[in-house]
Amino acid sequence: MQRLGDFKLPAFFNYPPYFTLQPVRETREKQVQLWKELILDYCRTQKIFVIGLEEEFPLFSNLVIERSLSNEAREAFLSALVSEGRAEWLDKGHRKCLILWHRIQDWADLILSFVKENGLEDSVMTVEEIRSGIESRGTELQGMDRTVLMRALKVLENKGKLAIFKGTSADDEGVKFSI
Amino acid sequence: MRRRPGIGGLQTAAAARDQYRLLGENVAKLRTDLMKEQLATFRSQLEDFARKHKNEIRKNPTFRSQFHEMCAKVGVDPLASNKGFWAELLGIGDFYYELGVQIVDICLATRAHNGGLINLQELCKLLRPRRKSDRELVSEDDCFRAISKLKVLGSGFEVISVGKKKLVRSVPTELNKDHNQILELAQAQGFVTVDEVERRLSWTSGRAIDALDTLLDDGLAMIDDGHRDGKRRYWFPCVSSITSVLADS
Structure with missing residues (x-):
């Protein structure tokens, strides 16, 4: 089986027609389904949050069988993820896509349990600390995309679980938990 | 007298x-x-x-x-x-009934990928991991028998011969002679092009395109426009062996 680093690629990745958008509806549905699963899986294991349509992305070409996805196909697969709430376009032109292998709500839940496990219920942390502090090391929050993190924090703020405030340094914000 | x-x-x-x-x-x-x-x-x-x-x-x-x-x-x-x-x-009845159920299962699981036509060899390969528990070997002949029993259900399960290969059909599509010939041709590389079909079978372009379009609509073929030479290839999952790994996932 072919691998990308430590990621095991599925068999369909080596079957050339999967790199061409299929014209027949049922065949295409199956194709889109397989690609959606592959993209989510890959992003989750590699901690990739943003895919640029026109940029190099390991899944978009297969050198072994000399095939790569057309822009149309890339957009079709990502759009399918968007319509399921597993991705969001970051721009109107659909050139950059945010991949949500956890939905925003799930990320919010992860933050809550992280806070509880570390006894931080009344503490203050910076946003940066949540992503890269000692406490988050080895958890899913480590290295988390800032945009996604901010969105999840906003969800929690709206529920009254925390307050976001401007920190002393201009480039970082603070979070006061009150769970 | x-x-x-x-x-x-x-x-x-x-x-x-x-x-x-x-x-x-x-x-x-x-x-x-x-x-x-x-x-x-x-x-x-x-x-x-x-x-x-x-x-x-x-x-x-x-x-x-x-x-x-x-x-x-x-x-x-x-x-x-x-x-x-x-x-x-x-206990031979149970043996084949069980096999029949497993065959139906695999045919359904791979249908979206192969359009309901699967290589008998491939099917056997897929059966093997499912039967690990009883360590009884299953031959193509066994599959053949189990499938012939399935016919009674009227669900269109049938073994058809295309060239040297035997294919198991789980959808009621009728393959005509043209389609059979294309599938036979595709066995060599897993795909055909319109040119190739015209040349090897001495068909007119219309006839080739027509037959290929039908196979495409039936979900038996997939198009591939990604080759360097720019010629569209028609791949047939039922004659290549990619199915096995797909069904595992």
Whole structure:
């Protein structure tokens, strides 16, 4: 089986027609389904949050069988993820896509349990600390995309679980938990 | 015999006819009885044989298929019923019913990918990991038998021959001669191009495109526009072996 680093690629990745958008509806549905699963899986294991349509992305070409996805196909697969709430376009032109292998709500839940496990219920942390502090090391929050993190924090703020405030340094914000 | 006149003569002739008929019936009955006896002996010997080689029949696919052939010759169908001597002795009915269910399962699981047509070899390969528990080997002949039993359900399960390969069909699509020829051609590389079909089968372009379009609509083919030469390739998942890994996922 072919691998990308430590990621095991599925068999369909080596079957050339999967790199061409299929014209027949049922065949295409199956194709889109397989690609959606592959993209989510890959992003989750590699901690990739943003895919640029026109940029190099390991899944978009297969050198072994000399095939790569057309822009149309890339957009079709990502759009399918968007319509399921597993991705969001970051721009109107659909050139950059945010991949949500956890939905925003799930990320919010992860933050809550992280806070509880570390006894931080009344503490203050910076946003940066949540992503890269000692406490988050080895958890899913480590290295988390800032945009996604901010969105999840906003969800929690709206529920009254925390307050976001401007920190002393201009480039970082603070979070006061009150769970 | 001189023909005597009168009613007495007629009666004698009728009586003689009756006698002949009776004798004839007796002879025939004797023969049938003898035949029946022979067949009964044969059957009981076959049963003895089955009892004696029970394990081999279960474990060894070649042996099993030869046993089936032998049974067919004397008009015994071990698969006809799940009750009775054969089923009790060999559990052979259950064996094929179970196999049938597993085959249906695989056909459904791979249908979206192959359009309901799967290589018999491929099917066997997919069956193997599912049957690990009982370590009984399954041959293509076994699959063939299990599928022929499925036919009774009227669900369109059938084994068809395309070129040298046997394919299992689980959808009611009828393949015409043109489609068969294309599938046969595709077995070499897993795909064909319109050019290739025209050239190798000496068809007009319209005929080739028409047949390929039908196969595409039926979900049996997938297009591939990604090759360097820019020629569209039509791939047929049912003749390549990618299915196996797909069904695992």
